[in-house]
Amino acid sequence: MDIVELSRLQFAVTALYHFIFVPLTLGLSILLGIMETVYVMTNKTIWRDLTKFWGILFGINFAMGVATGITMEFQFGTNWAYYSQYVGDVFGAPLAIEGLMAFFLEATFVGLFFFAWDRLSKVQHLIATWALAIGTNLSALWILIANGWMQYPVGAKFNVDTMRMEVSDFMAVLFNPVAQAKFVHTVSAGYVVGSIFVLAISAWYMLKGRHVEFAKRSMTVAASFGLASALSVVVLGDESGYTAGQNQKMKIAAIEAMWQTEPAPASFTVFGLPNLKTHTTEYEIKVPWVLGLIATRTADEPVPGIEDLVNDAYVRIKDGLIAYRDLLAIKKSPRDEALRADLEKHVDNLGYALLLKAQRPDVENATDAQIHAAAESTIPNVPVLFWSFRFMVGLGFFFIALFATAFWLSARLRLDRYRWFLRIAFWSLPLPWIAAELGWIVAEYGRQPWVITGVLPTALGVSSTATGNVLFSLLGFALFYSALLVVDLYLLTKYIRLGPDDALSPAPVALRAAAE
């Protein structure tokens, strides 16, 4: 493995690991707000106990999320120095705002949530809990604005003097449609994770006949909030599909394993076996119209296939080469205005010319065969995207069915009658995490070979550091994160087994242990 692959692997491992904790934090924070609101409205102490108990599990998860998130931010400096230099002016702002928000807004209200039950009135504590939930979700917004810009870089211009991308319109970065669609889709997925977490553990209590009243109320909240969230994930995922269809056409074509452009409206492939050698998808089962409607929201606009998009990339690389040659000339004659004006005309495709760096160092002398090879390199890993997307969507529809059943049973006060359903709910516990991780694989793997779509190839963003350094830190992360996971699972299972009565009153537990 070279430095690029190792750095990518390290970022992927740490990002996927970090995202084990993030969606649960997002989901549980809102559920805590709902439960405490019911407590303040009804004054029934069982709702305060519910908030406190799920709050303990939230706290364990929150701490892990913070610890694993910090390492992600450091990697931009250590492993991705050229990336940070090239796009730091744009990418750095939302990342910094997120850091400030997490360290000050979120952290303050986390403190109040845990330690101010006796120091604040009920309403004041409720405000602190909702502020925690809102702060948590706002942190996600800033991260996704940064990530959305990597997918669809708007509001920035290349500056030939500083040799980097600089913000030209911060509002365009802020209201980037890709970022907004990703934000609502991702937080909704987090709400599903939180709801299934509560649903599954409550189902386990009911199967064991423990804390039944507590579990019933928890399941009722999780079922209704989860159903709304699961439906939102699908609807807002459709919005993500539309924005990708407009701005990341190659990603959509790869997700669909659509090698050739289909006449409008394009059909959606439910099943198929993508063949990379023949550029075909075997044993396809297609649903007419669906892809055309998702990706274009029209019935008369075609969705371009991979081969046509490769041809587009070929044209853009040739255009980008003009910008590249202009840059070389400007290096020798920095004050030549004619060269600068010509660069301005072609600079949008400069990133495409940089794809040729993988073919040869003297890009300006690239042969036609090398330009073709660079254009081919814009195809991401089709089978991985094709299957990740289908498993994710399949799980999304399963969650709707699960929550709809739970909602129906809770509305009819029959949650404890059907043990088969409680077993399904319990064993569904890992599924939302699988769906969330697959979602990130589709989003980020589908962006390859770009670190910033159309602007900077991933290979050019990596720091000039020794392979051994990255290998060492990767192994360190693997060991440290494995240990953290063991601690996390130990603490979560410990408090879940204790249950709300014992977890909320440690003294009786300690006394019982002493007596034994």
Added chain:
Amino acid sequence: MFPRALRREILALLGLKAVLLTVLYLLFFSPSHRIEPTPAQMQSHLLRE
């Protein structure tokens, strides 16, 4: 919104946190501790050396 004593405590803690983060930044992450590619290095990285 919150009781005065708690407000004071929160403000003091936030102030302390801001100071600690600034010290942490100055000690380990300020420009003198970073290796940032210069525009010239960026140029030779992206263009032919």
